[in-house]
Amino acid sequence: MTQKYTIAILPGDGIGPEIMAEGVKVLRQVEARNDVEFDLVEAPFGAGAWFTHGSSFPKDTQDLVDRADAVVKGPIGLDHEKSKQIPVDQQPERGALLPLRKRLNTYANYRPVFLPKSLSHFSPLKAEVIGEGIDMIMVRELVGGLYFGEKEVGVNEQGKRYVREMLEYDEDQIRNILVKAFELASERKGVLHNIHKSNVLKSSVLWNEIVEEVAVDFPNVKIIHTLVDAAATALCLNPTQFDVMVMENMFGDILSDQGGGILGSLGLMPSACLGEAGKAYYEPSHGSAPDIAGQGIANPYSMIGSMAMMLEYSFGMKEEAKNLWDAMQSVFADGFSTPDLSKPGAGVEMISTQGFGDKVVAFLQNLPANKV
Numbered sequence: 001m002t003q004k005y006t007i008a009i010l011p012g013d014g015i016g017p018e019i020m021a022e023g024v025k026v027l028r029q030v031e032a033r034n035d036v037e038f039d040l041v042e043a044p045f046g047a048g049a050w051f052t053h054g055s056s057f058p059k060d061t062q063d064l065v066d067r068a069d070a071v072v073k074g075p076i077g078l079d080h081e082k083s084k085q086i087p088v089d090q091q092p093e094r095g096a097l098l099p100l101r102k103r104l105n106t107y108a109n110y111r112p113v114f115l116p117k118s119l120s121h122f123s124p125l126k127a128e129v130i131g132e133g134i135d136m137i138m139v140r141e142l143v144g145g146l147y148f149g150e151k152e153v154g155v156n157e158q159g160k161r162y163v164r165e166m167l168e169y170d171e172d173q174i175r176n177i178l179v180k181a182f183e184l185a186s187e188r189k190g191v192l193h194n195i196h197k198s199n200v201l202k203s204s205v206l207w208n209e210i211v212e213e214v215a216v217d218f219p220n221v222k223i224i225h226t227l228v229d230a231a232a233t234a235l236c237l238n239p240t241q242f243d244v245m246v247m248e249n250m251f252g253d254i255l256s257d258q259g260g261g262i263l264g265s266l267g268l269m270p271s272a273c274l275g276e277a278g279k280a281y282y283e284p285s286h287g288s289a290p291d292i293a294g295q296g297i298a299n300p301y302s303m304i305g306s307m308a309m310m311l312e313y314s315f316g317m318k319e320e321a322k323n324l325w326d327a328m329q330s331v332f333a334d335g336f337s338t339p340d341l342s343k344p345g346a347g348v349e350m351i352s353t354q355g356f357g358d359k360v361v362a363f364l365q366n367l368p369a370n371k372v
Helices: 016-033 047-053 059-067 092-104 117-122 171-187 202-215 228-237 249-263 301-313 318-333 353-365
Strands: 003-010 036-042 070-073 108-116 133-141 151-155 161-165 191-196 222-227 244-247 270-274 280-284
Touching: 003 016, 003 059, 016 036, 016 070, 016 301, 016 318, 016 353, 047 092, 059 092, 070 092, 070 301, 092 280, 108 117, 108 171, 108 249, 108 301, 117 318, 133 171, 133 249, 171 191, 171 202, 171 244, 191 202, 191 228, 191 249, 202 222, 222 228, 228 249, 244 249, 270 301, 280 301, 301 318, 301 353, 318 353
Parallel strands: 003 036, 003 070, 070 280, 133 244, 191 222, 191 244
Antiparallel strands: 108 133, 108 270, 151 161, 270 280
């Protein structure tokens, strides 16, 4: 029996439409190979949406997101000068991205940091640091903390401008993300690095208390408590020690970008943003790169990888998700890359954004179909 799913397609800004087109191409091949049908519905979202629709998250897009089985979004944001034309509260992160997360309550952000030994040349780290390869996943709380707390700006009695922002969590928010992280760790190597700053922040003190409470239900998981600044150092010096890392919102925002740095590019980092009752959206971890938009040189790896995560987490298609990962790795293994990831003289053959997508599709076409 054919399974049918509605997917909201939000191309975004900059290189977003280009890499989204390759992801859609791959999804159509997944349809051809499996008893599944995708209703792909495109909608405006981000900075461009504000210029065309007067809102970075238009009402029709909100309605689509509410009824979709999953959401895939491209990177958002334009260059600095164009961004200044958008009212502060409608700029894409405040006016679209954070409201999307809140609307779907996607509290769990999974960001895999994966680099096999065969692709170690992409990383700025030495080969002996990478060893047999890097394979970790960062679990970031996504709808609490400083980003969602109360904010106040003004002028004080002395005539000085000030800003006040609240970092706030309740115990349920913390417990929800920790349960996800413990479950993931128990499915992998049974090790969980808890990233915190309890020597300074009271929020981390509460966080660590709840870690100990949740740990009672996961006796097979070893907890390693690590201060966030020490974790930042360790990611550069010894990244292979990590498997599953869990952290609050801002720590996760920063460390996951560092994860992209040790891979050599955020272009190699997809992500899944998971909520309750099956709600989820999927997105590349990188920005919209307006400086290279329209040139056909952006690698769609993180977009296709995000769609692979959608197949696994939203639709239960774990084996097909693995096929997508294998397909992308095969493109690199065959000596191809894109100009945003590799420099001339790197010993690889440069291909375009579309060329990378075509090779992923060709790999999938050569696999046995999964249709009944």
